[in-house]
Amino acid sequence: MTRRKIQIKRIENLTTRQVTFSKRRRGLFKKAHELSTLCDAEIALIVxxxxxxxxxxxxxxxxxxxxxxxxxxxxxxxxxxxxxQLDGEMYNNLREEVSEKTRELSHLGGGNLQGLTMQELQKLEELLKTSLTRVSKAKDARFTREISMHKTKRIQLMEENQRLREAQRLANEQGQPPAISFPICSSSVPPLSHNTSDNSLNLGLRLFK
Structure with a gap:
């Protein structure tokens, strides 16, 4: 049975990627050792x-x-x-910056506040207030969009109900069943009247309840 040729691309599964890395790394070092021994070559590999x-x-x-x-x-x-040396200095600066941001996140979460000064606590309080204001604005904007969507949908349902009621009325006048029939929003249908003077209208409304 021939070996299946795999596609050379990044392995997405983490476990499979680690296993493949370990096997291929050992195979690479083995081939380097064989090349060095067979051909008296000086080889160095860094991975x-x-x-x-x-x-x-x-x-x-x-x-x-x-x-x-x-x-x-x-x-x-x-x-x-x-x-x-420059790379080392840049690395140290980035490490300090990451450490500082990590402390700030911890403070925002309410942790490690004992060692902060009064000014640092006030600054943290102002930052939290600003963040809370942004969150509240985003929440209000989301509510406004959802309310607008519900209003639009309600208007569409009311228009569809009106169209179906008109189609039912015309069908009753012609003595034929309506060409189309869809469930309608019950909230838009007026209550039935006890007046029996218009039997065709009452019959049409009962059909659509």
Whole structure:
């Protein structure tokens, strides 16, 4: 039985993706080791998983292979070190910003308030008031839209009821059943009169109740 050829695209299922990553990573490192042994090649592999975990393989020394890569690619080591330093500073700044935003979210949820000063508490109170006002406005706007939709639907039902009543009236006058019959909104139908002077009208209304 031949192996089924899979489509090369991102695996959506998390468990299947992790299992495939583990198997393929081991296979990749095995092939690198075989290539290094068979062909006396100097190989270095660096792999980061989607969770940020580092996996690496080197036939001799990872740093030696990287140094050779710098020399052959014309990369200035000092420039590279400076770039790495800038990246490290940016990473630290982003980490501090994330930590600060995490604390703010905790405060908004009512947690870790003991260490806040009076000014910080007042600022948090104003922020909560502003957020509450925005939520209230969004809720009111949603209610207004829903009320408008219900009014429009009610008008449409009333118009449909009127059309069906008119069709029933014409059918009664001609002594024929109506060509179409749909259930109508009972709220729009007036109560039956006890006056029996117009039997055809009463009969038509009873048919549509």
């Amino acid at each position: 980061f998983s989607n969770t940020g975990k580092l996996y690496e393989y080197a036939s001799s020394s990872m740093m030696q292979v990287i140094e050779r890569h710098y020399k052959h690619s014309g990369i200035n080591k000092s420039d590279h070190s400076q770039d790495m």
